[in-house]
Amino acid sequence: MKLIIDSCSDLSLSKAQELGADVLPLTIQIDDKSYLDQFEITSEEVIQAIKDGKRPMTSQPNPDAFEKLFKKYTDQGESVIYIGFSSNLSGTFQSAVIGRDLVLEETPDADITVIDTQSASYGAGLIVERTAEYIAEGDDKETIIKKVKSDLEYIRHLFTVNDLNYLAEGGRLSKGSAFLGGLLNIKPLLHIEEGKLVPVEKHRGIKKVFKRMVELANEEGASGHGHIVHADAEKSANDLKKQLLEKTGLETIDISSIGPTISSHTGDGTIALFYFKDGK
Incomplete structure (x- = not known):
């Protein structure tokens, strides 16, 4: 079972790797340059840009990026769970939904679950950590989804x-x-x-x-x-x-x-x- 997240859970890349999660980054634009969240720019660099009077702009991964990553694992016969940034704060989750649907159009039996955490930053991060624990404990997917949805209430x-x-x-x-x-x-x-x-x-x-x-x-x-x-x-x-x-x-x-x-x-x-x- 493969866990996929976006960079708005604010887990470090090393922590995500430790949990066995693949990270799809959002993009940050400062002046005329674009950077992949965490992969190409740090929080400290963003804060310094703000102090310098600049206004960083952000954009979500496109559906093709989600389709490609989902397909990478479903083609190997793996089940996928995506734990996503709140849909009320970003279009990232909607990109994931479209990416999932694109995979299902080609491979109807692909097993992809997308979960809107309605959370941000390490609120989503704590959900990701628990999801990784449930996967490591060997829970089946139905049980994992039930546990995650319960966690989201708290x-x-x-x-x-x-x-x-x-x-x-x-x-x-x-x-x-x-x-x-x-x-x-x-x-x-x-x-x-x-x-x-x-x-x-x-x-x-x-x-x-x-x-x-x-x-x-x-x-x-x-x-x-x-x-x-x-x-x-x-x-x-x-x-x-x-x-x-x-x-x-x-x-x-x-x-x-x-x-x-x-x-x-x-x-x-x-x-x-x-x-x-x-x-x-």
Whole structure:
């Protein structure tokens, strides 16, 4: 059984390889040059471009890329599972659907399942990690799909950004939902609801945002493993990790950089926390 993902799960290429997953990258354009997410550009390079006043633009893999990769494995008789970035934030999942259908037109008995995680960044990444575990444990495909869909009901995204208007300008958040707060050091707290970015609260200063994240993690029964990603904000990420380990049921928390595509839309200073609710 072959696991395929896109680069918006924000797993590093080495982590994806460790999990046995093939990665289809999105494309990032800066000025007149295009780069394959993670393969040809790093998060640090994207953030530096933003600091230099440039506006990175992103685009999804085309259906042909998905068709070619799906076919590579179905031609070998393998079953394929694609775990995808939220369809409400990108056309990537739709490209995967079209790519699957192109394979099925030629080979109707090809076994390809595409799953819309309605998640982003390491929210999707945690789903990918669990999917790889289920495959490694030898579960049949029907059982894996059932487990993954259950996991999707419990995944939680909590994050803050420096500027909501940056997200709105990039089309990842409605302009009506973007509220200003920079002059008063107001920090937004957002989550993902039905695959869309939704600002839910605002707090004065990052310390109060982190306090609220910790409170929500406790209220929602977070336990076991969590993950924090950041865009050029490693110190803040470690501060949040320390509080979570001291005050919640989370036992282990990894920290990594937000991937190049996601950071193209969030800008620098973003901090995001991902975990499963209700002890899932």
